[in-house]
Amino acid sequence: MRLLKVLPSVLAAACLLASGSGARAETGKVALTFDDLPALSLFKDQPYVNYLNDMLLRGLKRHRLPATGFVNESKLDAIDRTQQIANLEKWLDAGMNLGNHTFSHESPDQLGAKGYIEDIARGEPVTRALLAERHKPLGWFRHPYLETGFPAAVKREIDDWLAAHGYRIAPVTIDADDWEFAEPYDDAISRHDEARRLRIQKQYLEYTERTVAWYQKASNTVFGRQISFVMLLHATRLNADSIDALSDILKRRKLKGVTLDEAMKDPAYRVRDPYVGHDGIDWIERWSQELHKTLPWDSWQDPPKQIVEEYDRTNNDRH
Numbered sequence: 001m002r003l004l005k006v007l008p009s010v011l012a013a014a015c016l017l018a019s020g021s022g023a024r025a026e027t028g029k030v031a032l033t034f035d036d037l038p039a040l041s042l043f044k045d046q047p048y049v050n051y052l053n054d055m056l057l058r059g060l061k062r063h064r065l066p067a068t069g070f071v072n073e074s075k076l077d078a079i080d081r082t083q084q085i086a087n088l089e090k091w092l093d094a095g096m097n098l099g100n101h102t103f104s105h106e107s108p109d110q111l112g113a114k115g116y117i118e119d120i121a122r123g124e125p126v127t128r129a130l131l132a133e134r135h136k137p138l139g140w141f142r143h144p145y146l147e148t149g150f151p152a153a154v155k156r157e158i159d160d161w162l163a164a165h166g167y168r169i170a171p172v173t174i175d176a177d178d179w180e181f182a183e184p185y186d187d188a189i190s191r192h193d194e195a196r197r198l199r200i201q202k203q204y205l206e207y208t209e210r211t212v213a214w215y216q217k218a219s220n221t222v223f224g225r226q227i228s229f230v231m232l233l234h235a236t237r238l239n240a241d242s243i244d245a246l247s248d249i250l251k252r253r254k255l256k257g258v259t260l261d262e263a264m265k266d267p268a269y270r271v272r273d274p275y276v277g278h279d280g281i282d283w284i285e286r287w288s289q290e291l292h293k294t295l296p297w298d299s300w301q302d303p304p305k306q307i308v309e310e311y312d313r314t315n316n317d318r319h
Helices: 010-016 046-062 072-076 081-093 108-123 126-132 150-164 178-190 194-223 237-252 283-290 304-313
Strands: 028-037 067-071 097-100 229-234 256-257
Touching: 028 081, 028 097, 067 081, 067 229, 072 081, 072 126, 072 194, 081 097, 081 126, 097 126, 108 150, 178 194, 178 229, 178 237, 178 304, 194 229, 194 237, 194 304, 229 283
Parallel strands: 028 067, 028 229, 028 256, 067 097
Antiparallel strands: none
16 A cells, blocks of 8 residues: 655654653553453353443452443343343443444445444444433444545545544554454353463463553554553453453553543644554554554564464454
């Protein structure tokens, strides 16, 4: 893809970002976001879903970690609608925020601009009403698969509709592929295979710490400093069981949890997103194209091959 020229104002902003306090070893910021609410689970089991929401929220509150959960309202009728809505209410009662993740978690490549916009609108009624009861607006949207539309006309039509309807796109600047570990983890629990469960959790946490460190390195490459990150996670039993360890990782990486609104105040998020393509890529990679920066791919690591194989055996739906 031909790289677009950098707008002068954006280039100036990037230079300003890079000239600041990048060398100081101070605490950075990260906003935690959880996709696929009420839950991403291998099983349609309401007590299982209720438990993981309860444990995840208790852990977030225990560690004073704000979070935004992105809802697929199609999931409300996948099990028990009343209890599923109650799980969304738990997020708001715990002081967390909610956003729209479309109704059915389909790709704009599959639906086209019109169908995708209809799916966004269909995915908002319950979430909007719950927020309105608490005098809060529905203002955040997260693209499934991080696919933002192709070709450019489709992306532009979706962007224009979102802006006209009061949405801001929630970008992703840390993505540790937690979904790939989550369903093998569910499978291990269902088989009462404790050794495998613990092994998957250990691999997940080790991979997550390496990946967070890589994004910090990539941020230094693109901006010359640590930006305020937005981390993509999913509402899973794996994350519910691992929230204490995830908090420890953030502390070791000198990252303090903040709200999505707070993280998005970072000037980095004003840099234009130039990417138009079929693949869903994170915003660090998008900005590296806009600012003509080469990311440190030589130190990137994919999830362990064992996990990839287990995921494909457990749920062969790789997008």
